[in-house]
Every structure is written in structure tokens, then in C-alpha cells.
Amino acid sequence: MYNGEKLNPAQFVADSVREIKAQVGGDTVILGLSGGVDSTVTALLINKAIAERLVCVFVDHGLLRKNEFEDVLEHYRGLGLNVIGVRAADRFFAALKGIDDPELKRKAIGKTFIDVFAEQARSIKDARWLAQGTIWPDIAESHSDKGVIKSHHNVGGLPEDLHFGLVEPLKYLYKYEVREVGKELGLDAHFLGRHPFPGPGLGVRCLGECTPERIHILQEADAIFINALREKGLYDKIWQAAAILLPCRSTGVKDGARTFDNVIALRAVNSVDAVTAEVIDLPFEFLQQVCRDIVAQVDGVGRVVYDICPKPPATIEWE
Numbered sequence: 160m161y162n163g164e165k166l167n168p169a170q171f172v173a174d175s176v177r178e179i180k181a182q183v184g185g186d187t188v189i190l191g192l193s194g195g196v197d198s199t200v201t202a203l204l205i206n207k208a209i210a211e212r213l214v215c216v217f218v219d220h221g222l223l224r225k226n227e228f229e230d231v232l233e234h235y236r237g238l239g240l241n242v243i244g245v246r247a248a249d250r251f252f253a254a255l256k257g258i259d260d261p262e263l264k265r266k267a268i269g270k271t272f273i274d275v276f277a278e279q280a281r282s283i284k285d286a287r288w289l290a291q292g293t294i295w296p297d298i299a300e301s302h303s304d305k306g307v308i309k310s311h312h313n314v315g316g317l318p319e320d321l322h323f324g325l326v327e328p329l330k331y332l333y334k335y336e337v338r339e340v341g342k343e344l345g346l347d348a349h350f351l352g353r354h355p356f357p358g359p360g361l362g363v364r365c366l367g368e369c370t371p372e373r374i375h376i377l378q379e380a381d382a383i384f385i386n387a388l389r390e391k392g393l394y395d396k397i398w399q400a401a402a403i404l405l406p407c408r409s410t411g412v413k414d415g416a417r418t419f420d421n422v423i424a425l426r427a428v429n430s431v432d433a434v435t436a437e438v439i440d441l442p443f444e445f446l447q448q449v450c451r452d453i454v455a456q457v458d459g460v461g462r463v464v465y466d467i468c469p470k471p472p473a474t475i476e477w478e
């Protein structure tokens with residue numbers, strides 16, 4: 160087990176492989192991949208220990224970024240992981256119908272995820288262990304002294320009848336340490352450098368009700384912002400950037416006529432551990448160009464704003 164001293168990635172990998180083998184014996188382990196660094200590094204670590212006895216499940220909850228399900232699934236298979244891709248967007252949108260409270264949304268997403276995942280788990284023979292990419296800040300923020308700040312959906316339970324034991328090899332690590340371990344395991348720089356993405360996905364960046372139409376608007380705006388950051392060489396200098404769809408509309412003019420359209424907020428922050436974060440001073444001309452592109456290319460968006468609030472008091476995600 161990692162003892163809190165400065166991480167030696169090679170030693171961590173060797174120790175974890177030994178511990179995982181001892182913990183799970185000859186059983187099968189299942190793991191829900193999210194497309195993020197944490198679950199992917201968890202998968203590679205366990206795969207190194209028990210190879211194809213790790214079965215990964217990657218659920219399309221409809222709240223992923225533009226083209227993310229297809230791109231990431233292909234990448235996972237290229238890494239040699241044993242992955243089942245499950246398209247379940249309709250079930251998530253049905254569960255989210257009419258809900259606009261942030262915590263109820265997270266709970267609806269978490270519960271649907273567990274239902275979909277449990278169905279897969281029941282169909283996998285000899286699966287006795289559930290692996291999760293939980294990292295230290297997930298635990299700290301879900302069980303803070305000051306009560307629940309946000310319920311992180313990967314810290315939760317599967318139905319009792321599944322009787323799974325938990326395998327959480329990264330649970331004492333911070334994000335930057337997870338990246339060091341990922342590098343040690345051969346994960347490529349492009350994937351390792353991906354910004355953190357929350358388990359509930361765009362669900363916590365689409366304020367108000369999450370409908371397929373509203374998520375589509377958000378996906379398009381987000382893709383324009385993120386691609387622009389990549390093109391300008393800014394993406395890798397940033398901890399996390401995102402577009403957020405606000406729960407309001409605002410007045411504008413397009414081609415001489417009044418519009419009453421959606422508002423997109425852009426957020427870009429730097430952080431070491433996600434516990435605090437500072438806003439990035441993105442070049443104003445860059446922000447203006449992203450605004451022009453979003454308003455011109457995304458139907459239904461009439462205004463773009465930049466979020467200048469650090470954490471604390473604002474959290475990185477808006478919900």
C-alpha cells in the first residue's frame with residue numbers, strides 16, 4: 160500500500176500489481192471505464208496484474224463530449240483492454256427527465272449508471288470484484304467534515320445481491336500522481352494530458368434539465384472551445400477547461416431580428432489537486448474568437464461569458 164511519501168511510480172506499480180493479485184486471486188474483476196485518466200490508469204494497473212480477467216465496461220450515458228464514446232472505445236481496445244461498450248443514452252435521458260436540481264441529477268445519473276452496470280456485471284461469469292478509479296479528492300470531498308459538498312458518483316454502491324468486493328488501487332493518490340503512474344504504465348501523452356472530466360459528464364455542466372437537445376448544444380460549444388485551445392497550444396497549459404450551458408436565455412439580435420437564445424459559460428482553471436483552483440487569464444482576443452465561433456456555429460446560442468471565479472468559493476464544475 161502507498162504510505163503517503165513521495166510517490167515512486169515504478170514501485171507503486173510493482174506493489175499494486177502484487178496487492179491486486181493477492182486480493183482477487185483467480186476471480187474476475189469488472190471496472191466501469193469513464194474515458195478519464197483515473198479509471199483508465201486503474202484499468203491498466205489491474206490489466207497488468209490479471210490480464211483478461213479484468214472486464215471493463217464503458218457506458219455511453221449520452222453525457223459524454225462530442226464523438227467521445229467512439230474515440231475512447233477505439234483507444235481502449237488499442238491499449239489491449241477487454242472492453243464492453245454499452246449504449247444507454249436513452250435510459251439516462253429518461254431518468255433525467257424533468258429534473259433540474261444538481262444533487263437529484265447526480266443521483267439519477269448515478270443510479271442509472273449502477274442499474275446499467277449491474278446488468279452487465281450479472282452477465283459476467285465469476286465476477287466477484289468491482290474496481291473503481293476513486294482517487295483521494297473524491298473521498299475527501301464526498302465525506303467532508305462540513306457534510307456532502309457534492310456526491311461523487313463513483314463513491315457509491317451496487318445492489319447488495321452482487322456482493323462485490325472493492326478494488327481501488329488509486330484511492331490514496333492525487334491526480335498528478337495518477338498521471339505519473341499512467342506514464343509509468345505507458346499511457347500516451349495525449350491521453351494522459353486529457354483534462355479531468357466528471358463521472359456524471361456533461362450532466363453537471365448542463366444547468367437545468369438535461370435533454371438530448373440541450374446536451375447537443377453543449378457538446379458543440381465545448382468542442383469549439385476545446386479545439387481552439389488545442390490549436391493555440393493552450394490546452395496542455397490548463398488543468399481543466401469546459402463549456403457550461405446556463406439555465407437561462409438572453410436577448411440578442413441576429414440578422415436584424417430579435418433572438419432569445421441560450422447562454423454558454425466558458426471556464427478554464429489551473430489547479431494541483433482540484434481542491435483549490437485559479438482562473439486562467441486567457442487572451443481576450445482568443446476568447447472573443449471562440450465566442451464568435453460558438454455563436455455563429457451552434458444553433459440556439461446567443462451569448463458567451465467567461466467565468467472568472469476561483470475555487471474557493473466556486474467549485475470547478477458549476478454543479
Ligand code: XMP
Pocket residue numbers: 300309310311312313355356357358359399433434470473474475476477478
Ligand atoms: P469540483 O467541481 O468539486 O471538482 O471543484 C473537482 C474535480 O473533480 C471533478 N468532479 C468529479 N469527478 N465525479 C468525478 O469523477 C464527480 O461527480 C465529479 N464532480 C466533480 C471535477 O471535474 C474537478 O476536476
